[in-house]
Amino acid sequence: TGESLPVLKQSGDRLYAGSINGMGELQYRTQGTYDESLLARIAISVQQAQQSKAPVQRFVDRFSQVYTPIVTFGALVLALLGPWLFGGTWLDWVYKALVLLVIACPCALVISTPVAVVSALATAAKAGLLVKGGLHLERARRLDYLAVDKTGTITAGMPVLQDQWVAPAYPLETVEQMAYALASRSDHPASQALARSLEGAVSALPVKDFQAVAGAGVMATQNGVSWQLGRLSWLSHAPLSADLISWQKTWQQAGASFVYLAKAQQVVAAFAIADQIKSGVQAVMADLARLGVKVEVLSGDNSAAVQHVANQAGIPLAQGDLLPEDKLRIITERTQTEGFSAMVGDGINDAPALAKADLSFAMGALGSDMAIETADIAIMNDDLANIPYTIRLSQRLHRVLVQNISAAIGIKLVFLALAIAGVATMWMAVFADVGASLLVVLNSLRLLKSTPSA
Incomplete structure (x- = not known):
């Protein structure tokens, strides 16, 4: 449900379906069928959220469906009734009708949107964005x-x-060497994190009689002295020093987990383990603020850890201890009160909120299959800077679409006026049709070189 580190479960605690048991024997009693499990509820929430999205019809498609029959009928009427109403030969009026038909052909208008959208999608793909349809890219500018x-x-x-x-x-070097020797032999995520951090900085001391105690920690002897690494309640029951208590309280507020090192059941060191924010996150949040986007952290991790990370990232709003249905409820409320809303996440627990949001992003490299499948846009390189990039690319796409549609309609209107005045030739009609089409295609291709800047 979004925790950054394993959660200790004790007798009587609730265990969610799909949980991964880190170590030790686990005995549990089911309280319902699969359809009642958290995982099943997530899948159902995704389906319901996706079904609640209304279909959006494209303006150009609707316009061309009405425009094309009207123009065709008008040209036919002109060819048939022109000689009767205005005089002249049938051949002259058929020629004028054909000129009108070629000029009014909506080719440029019809291709003005898809060419621009495909160009923008190709540019997004080069930036590491998998966009599941042009509609999502068009709407990102409204975020x-x-x-x-x-x-x-x-x-x-x-x-x-x-x-x-x-x-x-105790000497710092000796403590780190012993901690590395024990942590490197442990399969607990917190100990593995400690080992990764110390690797290369110190060398492990030789130990004997290594033993792993499920749910508690690891122990070994060195020169006949027992050393232990793990949970505080397992290592020692002796009172902690005031200095250690103060240090521990500081990091507890930051949402850290602790690994303790004891020698002969006396705590000699403590290590604060916590997740770290990605590089550049602060710059991304500042960029989103400049774009007028309000950002909020929604996480299943404990509130202290969530608030600490939000403060580091420069995000004023944060909520923790959230279940998937809580995220879904909040997103539903935000879409009604904050305007066009988006969600970015990577886990199964994010899927319902991703499906409900007006626009959704999923982390493509670290994200779960359900999150990637549900999201409208997958960030394949997991770089959050691609979110403001998407907004700017969407803004650029919108400008090109407006230019294309305006140019296509404007050119048609000019040559239609010439045709009505009787001065338009077939060559002019061809230019109005093919020339306008080439113009909007070339204008759309500019998006292939588009690099929206901050």
């Missing part, structure tokens, strides 16, 4: 509100060592 997940979206999704406390009587 008013963006909800972002925390773990794997704002943060790297890989916990690292943030800080450490070492008892004054």
Whole structure:
């Protein structure tokens, strides 16, 4: 449900279907069928949210459906009734009708949209964006509100060592060497994060009698002395020093998890492990603010960790301890109160909110299959900078579409006026048709070189 680190489960706790057991034996009792599980409810929420989206008809398609029959009928009437009403030969009026028909041909108008959209989609793909249809790219310029997940979206999704406390009587190098020796042999995610952080900086001390205790930690001996790495409640029951308590409280407020090192059941060091935000996130949030987009963090992780990450990223609004249905409810409310709303996430628990949002982004590299399948746009390189890029590309696409449609209609109107005045020739008609088509195609191809800047 979005936690950045494993969650300890004790007797009587609720266990969600689809949870991964880290280590140790797990005994549980089912309280319902699969259809009542959290995973099934997520899938149902996705289907319901997708069905609630209204179909959007394209202006050009509607226009051409009405425009083409009217023009064809008008040319036919002109050819048949012209000689009777205005005099002249049948051949002259058939020629004028053909000129009118060629001039009024909506080719340029019809291709003005798809060529521009395809060009913009190709540009988006080069930037690492998989956009599932031009409609989503066209609408991105209207974005008013963006909800972002925390773990794997704002943060790297890989916990690292943030800080450490070492008892004054113990050399830092010895403590780190022993911690690395034990952590590198453990399969617990927090210990693995500690090992990754210390790798290369220190060398492991040789140990003997290594043993892993499920749900508690690991232990070994070095020169006949017992060393332990793991949970505080397993290591020692002795009172902690005031210095350690103060240090621990500071990092608890930041949402960190702790790994403790003990020698002969006496705590000698503590390590704060937490996820870290991706590089450049602060710049992305500042860019979105300049674009007028309101950003809020919605996460299933604990509130302290969520608020700490939001503060680091420069996001004033943040909510934690959210279940998938909570995210769905919030997104539903935001679409009604904040305007055009979007969601970006990477997990199964984000899928219902992704489906409900007016526009949705999924992390393509770290994201779950359900999130990628549900989202309108997949960010294949997991770079959040692609969100403001998408908005600017959408703005550029909109300008090109307006230019294309205006040029196509404007050229048609000019030559239609000449045709009505009786001075338009077939060559003029061909230029009005083919020339306008080439003009909108060349204008659309400019999007292939488009690099929307901040």
